[in-house]
Amino acid sequence: MFDKLEEVVIRYEDLTRKVNDPSAAKDPKAFQKLAKEHSELRGVVEKYEEYKAVKVSIAEAKSILETSNDSDLRELAEMEIEEGREKLETLGEELKLLLVKKDPYDDKNIYVEVRAGTGGDEASLFSAALYRMYTRYAENQRWKTEIIDFNETGVGGYKEIVFMVKGKGAYSRLKYESGGHRVQRIPETESGGRIHTSACTVAVLPEAEDVEIDVNPADIKVDVYRASGAGGQHVNTTDSAVRMTHMPTGIVVTCQDERSQIKNREKALKHLKSKILEIEIRKKADERAESRKLQVGSGDRSERIRTYNYPQNRVTDHRINVTSYSLDRFMEGEMDDILDALFSYDQAERLKEAGL
Numbered sequence: 001m002f003d004k005l006e007e008v009v010i011r012y013e014d015l016t017r018k019v020n021d022p023s024a025a026k027d028p029k030a031f032q033k034l035a036k037e038h039s040e041l042r043g044v045v046e047k048y049e050e051y052k053a054v055k056v057s058i059a060e061a062k063s064i065l066e067t068s069n070d071s072d073l074r075e076l077a078e079m080e081i082e083e084g085r086e087k088l089e090t091l092g093e094e095l096k097l098l099l100v101k102k103d104p105y106d107d108k109n110i111y112v113e114v115r116a117g118t119g120g121d122e123a124s125l126f127s128a129a130l131y132r133m134y135t136r137y138a139e140n141q142r143w144k145t146e147i148i149d150f151n152e153t154g155v156g157g158y159k160e161i162v163f164m165v166k167g168k169g170a171y172s173r174l175k176y177e178s179g180g181h182r183v184q185r186i187p188e189t190e191s192g193g194r195i196h197t198s199a200c201t202v203a204v205l206p207e208a209e210d211v212e213i214d215v216n217p218a219d220i221k222v223d224v225y226r227a228s229g230a231g232g233q234h235v236n237t238t239d240s241a242v243r244m245t246h247m248p249t250g251i252v253v254t255c256q257d258e259r260s261q262i263k264n265r266e267k268a269l270k271h272l273k274s275k276i277l278e279i280e281i282r283k284k285a286d287e288r289a290e291s292r293k294l295q296v297g298s299g300d301r302s303e304r305i306r307t308y309n310y311p312q313n314r315v316t317d318h319r320i321n322v323t324s325y326s327l328d329r330f331m332e333g334e335m336d337d338i339l340d341a342l343f344s345y346d347q348a349e350r351l352k353e354a355g356l
Helices: 002-019 022-026 028-067 071-099 120-140 170-177 261-289 336-353
Strands: 110-116 144-152 158-166 179-185 196-206 220-225 241-246 251-255 304-309 314-317 322-324
Touching: 002 028, 002 071, 022 028, 028 071, 071 336, 110 120, 110 170, 110 261, 120 144, 120 158, 120 170, 120 179, 120 196, 144 251, 144 261, 158 170, 170 196, 170 336, 196 261, 220 261, 241 261, 251 261, 314 336, 322 336
Parallel strands: 179 304
Antiparallel strands: 110 158, 110 196, 144 158, 179 196, 220 241, 241 251, 304 314, 314 322
8 A cells, every 4th residue: 555655645746846837837638637636646645644744653652662761751652652553543544545546527517317218107207206306415415406408298207307417526426326227116097006117217427528528520410409398399489409419429419408509509519528428437437347246336227226116115226235214215315325335335346456
């Protein structure tokens, strides 16, 4: 661990020289990358300096024990050694976590895409319930949400809904939501009281910045059309809705939230860039998953990650085998117990991979 820490210190000092070099500002994109890495490493270096300072204090206290006959001074030295050892243990664990390579997208805003799968109307109602759950969680975190696109059904559900969550750490908390979500409940239309099973898929994408994804405008096909609401009724009399297709990848995004076509174009382009970025993230996740038993946070949408059983008030996350019998509160956005467990599991796996 300490060899890695010394390497971090050397890299941090090198970055400090580079960001303080006036000529670095001539290339804004390169400077932004340097400044970002410098900021990320600062916390590790400061914690390591604190660790070394505690070691020095312990060494000084041991020296007093070896050389002094003053009983009061010796007692103080023993106390300092004991407290220092406890602090070293705590700092050591903190340094391990800091050394684990942080997901570079953790602090990003996110796009969340919820799509109804098998189950017809019941699946569309469940997609609406998931949308409500995520917006409630965002409210609890004091994050903002903004709908980008939606396709309503006549029963009050969504065939699909795409929305943004804006707030620091949004991706770090909700990135584990990507995958298949299964619901078991009795539909309101079911006269026999039989439990139906339906499903939705969720995709969580970090918002891409221009410095990360550079898209050639010539590779994008843009179509415009009139925005519509439930039942196909026109809610806008101009061609304000936008559909963008990225020709090299076949990725398609739409945006009809704004009345202005220009604003919808801007939102659609940002969403498109985030979906292209997701492809790169998935490649890295697949490479990392080869050494993992479970793909927590892999973003594999074909993987069934969670079951919501309404009759038993139960929610089960299958990746970490955690079950909560507070589904009612979970659907109100009180998701932290399971999200914390997923985060802890992921951190433990990363520590193993790093050999710490």
